[in-house]
Amino acid sequence: MSEITPDLVRHLGVLARIQLSDEEVERLTGQLDVIVDNIAKVSEVATPEVPATSHPIRLHNVFRPDVPGDMLSVEQVLQNAPDAADGRFRVTAILGEEQ
């Protein structure tokens, strides 16, 4: 029994903004079973009394003084943009026609 179905993988592709082909969906459906195995393995020891560790070395929030630092210029920020106009990134329509 597997909880990873082609429909789930297709949905994950939408969430992850990756347009998966049918062939990719099929391949990934089989390969993602690995996560189910990993969860089963981890669950053997990840009991409620064990605290989680998010960062290996204990960290506190790190702040800097609220003053302008070494910032990139608008030109530098836009130098790699696939499309830009008037000092801004340019993209295609946000909403599709049916909306």
Add this chain to the structure above:
Amino acid sequence: MSDLTRLTAADLAGKLAAGEVSSVEATQAHLDRIAAVDGDVHAFLHVSDHALDVAADIDRRRAGGEQLGGLAGVPLAIKDVLVTTDMPSTSGSKILEGYMSPYDATVVARARAAGLVPLGKTNMDEFAMGSSTEHSAYGPTHNPWDLDRIPGGSGGGSAAAVAAFEAPIALGSDTGGSIRQPAHVTGTVGMKPTYGGVSRFGAIALASSLDQVGPVSRTVLDSALLHDVIGGHDPHDSTSLTDAWPSFAAAAREGATGEALKGLKVGVIAELPDSGFQPGVSASFRAALAAMEAAGAEIVEVSAPHFEYGVAAYYLILPAEASSNLAKFDSVRFGMRVNVPGGTVEDVMAATRDAGFGDEVKRRVILGTYALSAGYYDAYYGSAQKVRTLIQRDFDEAFARVDVIATPSAPTTAFKLGEKVDDPIQMYLNDVTTIPVNLAGVPGISIPSGLAEEDGLPVGIQFIAPAREDARLYRVGAAVETLLVDRWGGPLLDRAPVLGGTR
């Protein structure tokens, strides 16, 4: 004049400081070597077109009496995960093809300030996801010991570059073993520092709670020298530790005297039996331990019952963090954009990420998206984070009894290109001994322990120390290196096949 590419960074730096050779000569020698062998090895994705200008500037400054850093004039290879202003930075991905960063990674800036001469950018698995460089969008790197075999990964390019004498030292990054496993399969040295010990500003992030930048070299001292240059606090990286670090080069030089082994307690993990490793790998490991014991070290069995959960936890944590980090490749601000006539920005994003990401990246992003999706976060990501606590406790208990822990650096020697590329589970098991080190944030180093008897390929031994005890690893690593090189009658790489001939 002897071949400048065969010198260690330390020896080359000595000759540069003494005026016996110029940085232009040293840089030219390495560029010539790259031209001669990189067609076969493919360690580099990009070779700098102005390295000689940088070298000439160092020579001029030295001639002018300027006080320069200890490694000034020494050539350096840079893993493509680190952004550079003067060379493209792709992280091995098509989605970033040709990307020119407006700033340098902190480690790159520090290397430049110290007078190191960047030679080029080295190949890697796409976004550092892999153990073989076969997931690079630009084709695999080949192991200099056997061109049909993998150089390890993700930093196979950096390891192959130093193993093939294309560069004396290189920068790498290590999320689950990407510095140490390539060192193991190429007969070189690789160090993953304590989490937070080296800045990650400008390192294209894979898994932020695991990633660490570190040095790659042929000798322990050379890694220590480079670590001294790149390490220390960086206000641009909020996970950067504010500790004052000792000189790692001094630790390596002290270790080379051999005194460090007398009375040293070396832990060997009971739950990693020899049966889990290729026979030649465990034989090399045991021989290195015996040599250490003969030199005065004490071998102590320690228990790390949660190590076996490391790989499973890692492959929940890493995809989750990677799927978040890679969300920035959205076709809007940088990188590839695929045009979809009449498509919305969302259509363009999805088409771009389909075209720009390779199979392994898609696999991990989808996996991570699943692990982080509503209702699953606690069960998946949260449970995996608990395993980190358990592995840290294993380390704490072990380090109460021993000074360092030793393991083989990886289960097998270099496998054939293509052998495991379609089997992610087998591929993931490469990192069974290196992953717990990242999960716990402690430092780990891999140094050559010899050749496996069945295939004549290099094997590495990994030493692990408590967090912040990076200097201990350089001391012990240099001691063991000295011991073994004496036994071999010369460095292991002297036995690598000659490259650049006809194949």
